[in-house]
Amino acid sequence: MLSTLIYRSQLAGSVSPEKLKALVERASIKNAKAEVTGILLYDGQHFFQVLEGSVENVHTVFQRISQDDRHFNLIELMRDYAPARRFGQAGMALFDLRDYQKHTVVEALLKRVTLTDERIRHDRVVKFLRSFVEGRDKETFIGIAPASEWTLTTPLTVSAVPPLQPAADQRCEFALQPIVDAANRRIVSCEALIRGLQGAPPADYFSQLPEGERYQADLHSKIYAFQLARHLGLREQTLSVNLLPMSLVMIDDAVEHLIQQIRQQGLRPEQVVVEVTEDEVISRFDAFQFAVRQLKAAGISLALDDFGAGFAGLSLLADFQPDKVKIDRKLIIDIHRSGPRQAIVLAILKCCQVLEITVIAEGVEKIEEWLWLEGAGVRYYQGFLFARPALNALPAVSWPARRP
Numbered sequence: 001m002l003s004t005l006i007y008r009s010q011l012a013g014s015v016s017p018e019k020l021k022a023l024v025e026r027a028s029i030k031n032a033k034a035e036v037t038g039i040l041l042y043d044g045q046h047f048f049q050v051l052e053g054s055v056e057n058v059h060t061v062f063q064r065i066s067q068d069d070r071h072f073n074l075i076e077l078m079r080d081y082a083p084a085r086r087f088g089q090a091g092m093a094l095f096d097l098r099d100y101q102k103h104t105v106v107e108a109l110l111k112r113v114t115l116t117d118e119r120i121r122h123d124r125v126v127k128f129l130r131s132f133v134e135g136r137d138k139e140t141f142i143g144i145a146p147a148s149e150w151t152l153t154t155p156l157t158v159s160a161v162p163p164l165q166p167a168a169d170q171r172c173e174f175a176l177q178p179i180v181d182a183a184n185r186r187i188v189s190c191e192a193l194i195r196g197l198q199g200a201p202p203a204d205y206f207s208q209l210p211e212g213e214r215y216q217a218d219l220h221s222k223i224y225a226f227q228l229a230r231h232l233g234l235r236e237q238t239l240s241v242n243l244l245p246m247s248l249v250m251i252d253d254a255v256e257h258l259i260q261q262i263r264q265q266g267l268r269p270e271q272v273v274v275e276v277t278e279d280e281v282i283s284r285f286d287a288f289q290f291a292v293r294q295l296k297a298a299g300i301s302l303a304l305d306d307f308g309a310g311f312a313g314l315s316l317l318a319d320f321q322p323d324k325v326k327i328d329r330k331l332i333i334d335i336h337r338s339g340p341r342q343a344i345v346l347a348i349l350k351c352c353q354v355l356e357i358t359v360i361a362e363g364v365e366k367i368e369e370w371l372w373l374e375g376a377g378v379r380y381y382q383g384f385l386f387a388r389p390a391l392n393a394l395p396a397v398s399w400p401a402r403r404p
């Protein structure tokens with residue numbers, strides 16, 4: 001099957017025209033042997049390459065190219081399948097945009113394309129090429145410094161308070177994971193993640209609950225999260241707790257009960273953020289709206305958790321605007337290398353900026369992911385890069401720091 005891959009990258013250092021020519025000649029011979037065709041666009045700063053051929057061969061060539069230190073910040077923009085090659089005649093040809101005048105460059109490029117005019121008009125690859133040549137999406141090019149220029153500080157224990165000893169009748173416990181403002185090295189919030197006894201996975205706790213007790217147990221369990229916050233003396237930070245929206249709907253006076261629990265532990269409702277997931281919201285939207293009104297009236301903020309991982313997506317924001325949106329790890333993973341993820345996250349950021357919704361990137365594990373997100377304007381993060389959840393305690397936090 002004929003597959004296509006497009007990526008964009010940045011030149012590392014400088015390259016003479018002769019060296020570039022030699023690189024492409026060598027590449028062309030190698031590609032021809034593997035029946036890989038394509039084109040390499042160059043604007044003096046960025047490369048933009050189309051590779052087409054069998055899935056395996058394109059993969060092999062791309063793996064090799066990815067490891068080449070003459071360029072960096074490789075971003076995969078597209079992987080697709082096609083009935084015909086766009087560059088049927090060339091193993092690899094160089095197209096240096098600087099050799100052309102602005103108004104002739106697209107025409108010159110299209111002359112190289114071996115598709116029919118009809119196909120050219122609708123082809124996504126051709127559209128990608130045009131957009132790069134015309135410099136249309138330049139504002140989405142977020143260049144990041146090499147990760148090797150960064151390191152992490154040794155994890156610093158934030159709280160001298162020993163872990164909370166769970167009570168004898170407690171059926172669940174909580175682990176805390178900080179949400180951080182990385183640029184200012186500040187913990188802004190802590191998410192209380194439910195665990196079974198002695199830190200057992202959440203499934204262990206939920207599986208032993210009778211179906212009829214689900215909502216009652218969900219609501220009741222929060223008392224342990226609030227107790228933990230009191231034990232650790234959380235004052236500056238908010239405490240984020242996950243709640244099934246239906247718990248607020250099915251249980252009489254649920255919100256009052258929640259507020260009472262919060263106050264009993266010396267916390268303020270304004271200090272509490274209730275996180276709900278997209279899926280739970282859309283399955284009973286009217287009931288959910290009712291619960292939201294009560295929480296907001298009590299001063300509690302709302303965060304939409306796992307955003308982008310469910311079925312509702314951006315359309316949910318049309319009907320309901322939370323105070324915070326937490327972008328799911330599935331969209332964050334390797335974002336520095338993925339064109340589609342970058343496009344989606346930039347759209348979420350733009351939308352949330354207009355709606356004045358705070359964005360938190362969840363599941364950040366790599367320095368490169370953080371660097372790209374920082375470049376895109378994200379300010380708040382949660383993930384193993386900064387801290388792993390700690391059972392009944394506030395975990396130590398690591399901060400990214402430039403190497404001296």
Ligand SMILES: Cc1cc2nc3c(=O)[nH]c(=O)nc-3n(C[C@H](O)[C@H](O)[C@H](O)COP(=O)(O)O)c2cc1C
Pocket residue numbers: 023026027028030031040047049061064065066067068070071092
């Ligand atoms: C921007 C760029 C594009 C490249 N394109 C190709 C290519 O299409 N095919 C290829 O075999 N090598 C390509 N290379 C070179 C490979 O990264 C790698 O250096 C080469 O395949 C190694 O071959 P060699 O061991 O024979 O020198 C490219 C390098 C750069 C920097």
